[in-house]
Amino acid sequence: MFGLAFGSLWNRRFLAALTILSIALSVALILGVERLRNEARNGFANSASGIDLIVAPRGNSVQILMATVFGAGSTGTGLTWDTYQTVEALDQVGWAVPMQMGDNHRGYPVIGTERSYFDHFRHSGGQMLEFAEGRPFGAGESEEAVIGADVAERFGYGIGDVIVNAHGLGDVSFDMHDEAPFEISGILARTGTATDKMVFVSLAGFDEIHAERTPPEADPFAAESIAAAPDAPAQDVDHEGADGHDAEAEHGHDETHADGEDHDDHGHADESHGEDDHDHADDAHGDDQEDPHDHAHEPDQINAIYVGLKDRRAILGLQRQLTELRTDPVSAVIPAVALAELWSITGTAERAMLVMGWAVALAGMIGMIVMLSATLETRRREFAILRSVGATPGSITGMIVTEAALLMAGGILAGLALLAAATALANPVLSARFGLSLPLWIDVPQDLGILLGLFAAGLVAALIPAARVYRMTLADGLSIRL
Template sequence: MYLLRLALQSLNNRRITALLTVLVIALSVTLLLSVERVRSEARASFASTISGTDLIVGARSGSVQLLLYSVFRIGNATNNIRWDSYNNISTLPQVKWAIPISLGDSHRGFRVMGTDQSYFTHFRFGRDKPLSFAQGKPFADLYDAVIGADIARELGYQVGTELVLAHGAGAVSFVEHADKPFRVSGILAKTGTPVDRTIHVSLQGIEALHVDWQQGMPARGAGHVSAEQARELDLTPTAITAMLLGLNRRIDTFAVQRQVNQFSGEPLLAIMPGVALQELWSLLSVAEKALLLVSACVVLTGLVGMLSAILGSLNERRREMAILRSVGAKPWHIFSLLVLEAMALAAAGILLGLGLLYIGLGLARPILEQEYGLFMPFAWPSPAELKLLATILLASLLLACIPAWRAYRLALVDGLSIKT
């Protein structure tokens, strides 16, 4: 115990250097824990982009590609699903509900998705959270549109705003459906998922946009169908892009997946969202690990700074060590003293780093939740974070052995006769 008091008094005599060392370690610890917490929450948020959906069905391709265009609105399908195939699969006895999805159009770079009312009833995200409306209501008219929270914020749209959809998924389109404008009927609450950047319309609305199109271009003259004329037509879809399935029993997932993959009507693929999300995350984990590695290097830099400070002070402290030896201190006392100093600096840096982390969370949490959908709770350090902190303490202990061993080797005569 007396060695610890002696170590703290020694640090107090060099308080400026000690405080700077603690600050460097604290900042590096804060960065490391921030990256780890954002990384874990980003993974949880990524995995909960879609919840409660047992299977996603689309044209036969790759599982990641199907997940990307059906859930994340990235890329395009290799083929569509015939409407009769959708009806056959959605009426299977194991299927509780089915959500059709039709993609292909956009508005100022935001994807347009055709669906039906079951989407607002059954779609879940996060930890089984349902969709809710910040304003307005689901689409009821043929030309109603429900927009995500990010679209409303970035474009300044409100309920009743008129918007014109464009053909294709690019940010810029030279072919617009200007003859059939839509009206915003509702704005969804923030979800932190691709839903926030999606415009939702009815499947019949998607059909109405393309009812007079031929070979990828709108008809002219007598072949043109106006917005009001389209209301009188049969707008039953002929094809959709994908479908989300919820089953009566989770145990039936593999059986239904096999049925879909062996469907005789056309080549289809059924994937489990959780498995596909893990596969996709594994592809993105390289950047995640690289970021964590950079943070670890910053922490190591802070510990090396501590090592340099202690090593740099050894020459100045030779006489101090010699006096301690002259009053009966053993060599292992000198060794332990320097180790305790280093551990005290590291422990103080970790505690200060934790304090800075929680202060930063308090300031940044509303922004992260609002802008990126990341919920950062005020929780005790997780087991993974505790392992990182224990690793920092262990690293500081190992690094402290270098100056401690050097001090251990100092002889009494060498300390009392310092050469200038």
Template structure:
């Protein structure tokens, strides 16, 4: 390669950022490249760095394999004379020398260029110089005049001939056609291209005129080469600032869409996790004959009225079964101010599990030890404001208005369970003896006649028994055995199976919520597309200026699609922030009211594909406006409209 620029930086004194900022540029032997851009953008400064006239402050410049920074000033000047021909913007001719002498000047300091021109003596050099000037349109009489007597265009031709003389490896041309008419311009460029092709020289030319691009292998906008990595972002940000009202509305729409999509997904996942973690480690739930779903709802979730109970002697039979390791009786039917009352025994605290095999624990106080003791779930204590030592009265009836209040038989709060995020939080727990006492004679007489043969310290029946087995392999055989139990009709359900069935039943509502959130996102993206399309007419001149400055299809796409992507990113971040704040604010309420633990993460790995899809959709939303913007007539965009 003839020219290689790597991480080149140059900054004028007093500037806040580098004036020249080029990460990488390569020019091959024989290649012709045009750098075009408006005046003052740094083209001439770049050429002075490449030729070694101005030292680079940072980065590497290699010409014909030679690293400039390793050369002294003297050796750099000698290297430039041998390998680089320069057409200066100001010509830099010696006014007192003739045109021929000015052309020979470059060879006078470079034996290499004389050898390549086959001009070993002064006469041969002058003949070769005159031949080159003639091809550029200057006859012998004009070439014999001193430079100060030549016209502006003639001086430009002499400057070009001086650079071409000796067939250097690299020809640098700084606006060489700026003073020429179109015919002379094309003639000079044709000669430059012909000379480079015959000599194998590379040509790097800078110009504000992009109409000469057909003479070159590559045409590069200087703005894309110099600081191209930062130019487009600056354009995107400045453009959005001028349209902040519409951009803000789109950001809000995307944010709300993301809140719905990710929020519903989080809620769905958390509800499913809550469903799966409501009860853990229980192999079977045994109840009176009934539907499996109804048994699950009242025994675990307390959401349905229980069926007829199973007799206490049946409970004792289950407890004595050789396959049963432990058992938890559940008796329902009473309530307190809308919260269900669960009568059980010490096995409830010892063996009930939720989540990942987590045991129940007491946040305050102790487990009940007497018939008049009650232990509250965390949500009950929080919502009703009960403290340890407070009295409370139970009422007959699991749901709806109380049938009979046991106001002459108060219970005393002795403990509060830790929050679990399950229906345990919204339950009131008493002993089986306490439940039996308020529904029989004696100290806790309820006013109802006692049942014949009922003991004072145990109920005559319970609504369900949760079983933990010695061997998991015995689940199905025990389930079949209990379905054929002769003493009374029983049903035994596997909680995990019924939880999955219950979850599938809620899938219709879940999918409806998903569809709603996707529709909101689609509307937001359509608003994004329509807003960009509507703004294209007002931005017609802006985009035309970018194209006139050399911005190609990718640059125009970068501006439009970049705006879409930036708006989508900001909207997504705003949506995630809003969702996180909402989770933090609603977490105590969700746990207290619905026993639902909300996630405390800003973004989980599981949500990354969803976020990536939203960002991709936002980027793609800019493709149609970008293509329309690029296809608009450049000339029409630069023409003012009344």
């Protein structure tokens, strides 16, 4: 029966090829949608797997997650450094890393953070960040940058190359910071997460970008009125910005935290521990690495804080405690909960794509039924000859089912080949824009179940023309209708 079925399909190879193509398209679409959905979910989960809480200005949890972890959008207003110190000093907090955002490098997000980010951040179920080349930016170093694997690959960057960042998010650049270039000190190994598409600089470097921007000119009428005042002291003119040489007032004194080295000299990094000024000065000139709360630079504002807990069982209590902070109104976001909210938003689109895939599969099976049924009348002589040489109605029915099985098997194999080719073409784009990389071949536990389900559905659909053939062969025998 197998040889007869194959020969019969070969005689109708054009129609058979069209049927196989429709089945192949349905297989590729169903598996492609499923892989894209799973890889997107895994990529999102892996990117935020090592963060217990994200503290940011009060807002929507999904927006905060997308802005901080994936560099898409912004958190709105900023947090004061006092808020960061308050969070860092909480008993339940094991580590806290400040984050600054709002700049981009040729469309890739620029993150201002501390060197400890590379020690505490985890991805893909707890893996540490590793360097493919180079090292992290130096402690207190404001002119070095670390880039992700995708950034290095996209632009061909290497250690020692100089890059310039711009103000703005995504591909929108409002102001190029040519006056504050960065030298690449390290390139991160590929993680398959959003980290591959980021550029990291120190807090001091992030602030220095904006501090070195040329300040707007002072109002000439205001300056003239101040200068015309007979009793106006000289320092008032300087304070209003009339004197263009007052760079120190424009960029900030020691209290404005514009120079990270001044903080080390005055020991401001340890003020949150309640020590006196003399002890602070001694600690600042000592071993800074031993104190986890010692910071080389303290910016006026940050955008978010990554928090790791000593005991994750305290996460809900700490979340409630953080929402009651008096320093700033904040939201404490649990990444897993925010991801669940994101999936509930995108779930409708995912289901729509899956329904579309199964609809295409159904259309392919209907096409197979139509092809098999449409040729039954022209094949009645063939069936009669088979009966004359001893074939039973059941054997002829089995031949029709065998033909359907060959069509389904050919469609599945063609669909896998089509999916592999489409994946190979789409992976560079998906990796560059979304940090996703789809597998070329089937995932045995998951994809095999879908393929077996499609094959079984095709055999069930073939029972419709097979039942008709069975009735025809019983009625016709050797007689041929003219």
